[in-house]
Amino acid sequence: EVESLTSARKNSMSGLECSDAVRVVNALLTEIDKIKQHPNVLILTTSNITGSIDLAFVDRADIKQYVGPPTQAAIYQIYLSAIQELMGKGVISSSSIMNYTSLKMANMTTTTRAQSSSSLNQSLTLWRLAELSSGFSGRTLRKIPFHALALFSKLEKGMDMDLFLVNLGMAMDNQTKERVELNNSLNTA
Secondary structure, X not given: OHHHOOEOOHHHHXXXXXXXXXXXXXXXXXXXXXXXXXXXXXXXXXXXXXXXXXXXXXXXXXXXXOOOOOOHHHHHHHHHHHHHHHHHOOOEOOOOOOXXXXXXXXXXXXXXXXXXXXXXXXXXXXXXXXXXXXXXXXXXXXXXXXXXXXXXXXXXXXXXXXHHHHHHHHHHHHHXXXXXXXXXXXXXX
8 A cells, every 4th residue: 555655745744744754755755766776676556545655756757547336247256266165164054156268148038948937036046136236345345245144143054145145135225334433433533
């Protein structure tokens, strides 16, 4: 998280940063300029708080790439991956939830002879939950299925998939509620 080393120096003028932070940014920028003479060096950084990065640092970047939150299809696959892990451990009873490509193809055809209605219904339920989970980070999405088990069910082997999907929805709603409460608590004095 590069913003911890490259805090905008303009903040120090307003008294928001100490002078040591300005010296760190200046030293880092100088070192980056020196590194450019070496063709075999690559600097890769990430940030979740791009607005606090010093613009001189941003100007030195040859490539800047924005990576937004996961799409609905990516969320579906993240949930599916967690479900498959839980099935592999025997926590959730075996299911035939489709991967995203299979679900997309099943939705395009009017008949689903090859797919059982249970499989398609469970897959469509997971797809709807993925849509409702939009905006969460990948890390949060990965935790929600485990919260569904820990918070809303007895931990027993072989949980029914339909029940798990209900619990997944409750865990997702709970995560949304907690985020709202956290944002509200940060805005109060």
